[in-house]
Amino acid sequence: MLTPATRAGKWCNAFHAPERKASPQPPCRPFSLLIHPIDAGFMKTMNVLFVDDENFALHAIERFLAKEPYSIFLAHSAQEALEMLKNHSIDVIVSDMRMPGIDGLSLLVEVKKNYPDTIRLVLSACIQTAQLLPCINRGEVYRFITKPFSPEELKTSIRDAVQLAASRREENSVNESLLRKNNELARALKDKEKTEEHLRALSVVDELTGVYNRRQFEVALNHEFYQSERYGADFSFLMIDLDHFKTVNDTFGHAFGDFVLKTFSSRTNEIIRETDLFFRYGGEEFAVLMPNTSIDDAMQLGNRILEMCRLNPYDQGKHHHLCSVSMGLVSYATLQPKMPEVIVTEADRLLYLAKQNGRNQIVGLHSLSTSAEAAAIN
Numbered sequence: 001m002l003t004p005a006t007r008a009g010k011w012c013n014a015f016h017a018p019e020r021k022a023s024p025q026p027p028c029r030p031f032s033l034l035i036h037p038i039d040a041g042f043m044k045t046m047n048v049l050f051v052d053d054e055n056f057a058l059h060a061i062e063r064f065l066a067k068e069p070y071s072i073f074l075a076h077s078a079q080e081a082l083e084m085l086k087n088h089s090i091d092v093i094v095s096d097m098r099m100p101g102i103d104g105l106s107l108l109v110e111v112k113k114n115y116p117d118t119i120r121l122v123l124s125a126c127i128q129t130a131q132l133l134p135c136i137n138r139g140e141v142y143r144f145i146t147k148p149f150s151p152e153e154l155k156t157s158i159r160d161a162v163q164l165a166a167s168r169r170e171e172n173s174v175n176e177s178l179l180r181k182n183n184e185l186a187r188a189l190k191d192k193e194k195t196e197e198h199l200r201a202l203s204v205v206d207e208l209t210g211v212y213n214r215r216q217f218e219v220a221l222n223h224e225f226y227q228s229e230r231y232g233a234d235f236s237f238l239m240i241d242l243d244h245f246k247t248v249n250d251t252f253g254h255a256f257g258d259f260v261l262k263t264f265s266s267r268t269n270e271i272i273r274e275t276d277l278f279f280r281y282g283g284e285e286f287a288v289l290m291p292n293t294s295i296d297d298a299m300q301l302g303n304r305i306l307e308m309c310r311l312n313p314y315d316q317g318k319h320h321h322l323c324s325v326s327m328g329l330v331s332y333a334t335l336q337p338k339m340p341e342v343i344v345t346e347a348d349r350l351l352y353l354a355k356q357n358g359r360n361q362i363v364g365l366h367s368l369s370t371s372a373e374a375a376a377i378n
Helices: 004-015 055-064 078-087 104-114 129-139 151-204 214-231 245-252 254-271 295-311 340-356
Strands: 047-051 071-075 092-095 119-124 143-146 235-242 277-282 285-291 314-316 319-321 325-331 362-364 375-377
Touching: 047 055, 047 078, 047 151, 055 071, 055 151, 071 078, 078 092, 078 104, 092 104, 092 151, 104 119, 119 151, 143 151, 151 214, 214 235, 214 277, 214 285, 214 340, 235 245, 235 254, 235 295, 235 340, 245 254, 245 319, 254 277, 254 285, 254 295, 254 314, 254 319, 285 295, 295 325, 295 362, 325 340, 340 362
Parallel strands: 047 071, 047 092, 092 119, 119 143, 325 362
Antiparallel strands: 235 285, 235 325, 277 285, 314 319, 362 375
16 A cells, blocks of 8 residues: 555656656547637636645645646545635636545536536546546546646646636627627617607607697598598598687796696597597697597587586696687588598688687588588587
8 A cells, every 4th residue: 555655756756757648538629629829817817626635636736837827726625626616716627536525526517517617627547438438428528637647748738728718718708798789789679669669659649648640630531531432431520629729828828738738638538439539630729530420429529528628627736727619520421522631621610610609619510501501509
């Protein structure tokens, strides 16, 4: 049995051997094809952990690799190595195979499972086929170093492993950077979609009141007109104007005027049916399109809007105001227009009649006659 002194002597002799052949390595691709050189500054950030239950072996390795640019960590057992792995970023681990407690193979399998980017090497005096296969299959060992080893072989093997670890770290850094950029791009695209959705909404919705705008009104009116023209369905159109609204702005200010417009829109939305379409036509003018609705049914809706305005004043802070409305009402069946624009022109004319007749009323066209036959309700 070899004494510790005898073993140390054999290690020292091995370190000073002039030349010896490199240990047999498993077949692999040429190293130069796998990685590229890294600078010395980056090499200083690399950490190598040696695991061996023999103190003299660890001390010899530490002394021999003292001038290498990477940092060296020493563990006397697999358990100690696992603790170091928890507390430090280890790039390369070199483990003996035969150790009390957790052996080298079990340690490397654990490292592969929990620290897959750590390069794994075996340093052992007994490397046989029965040991090689489990290391390759289960531990995915990068390289085997046999004891006793030549100094240059150890240096070269560790440098190669550190170089590979550095390349992987750099690759991971690049991948993380790309992932971050991809995530940023995804967020930017999502924000762009939200912005586009908002812009689409703005293109059909009035920004102040939240109801459909005039552009969307023209689209909807054309749709209803051609539906009625093709299938014979009726629809009604109500033009609304807030009475004396200029006085509201001049007396109370535009902020209160905006409040009146928004409140009127909100109240009207609560009155109309789900199938009705409500628009801000411009300024203090609004419009309601009522698909599949006769002029008599539309008149009932107009009367509800009149009643709502007569009974509900607008209160904001110290401002209090009751604002009535005037309306002109037509339907496709009673007007039988040749073009959609005729519907708007006739409703606007009836609205003007309501204004002339004293405001606060609805004037509807119940036949194909002139304005003298228009029905006024106040």
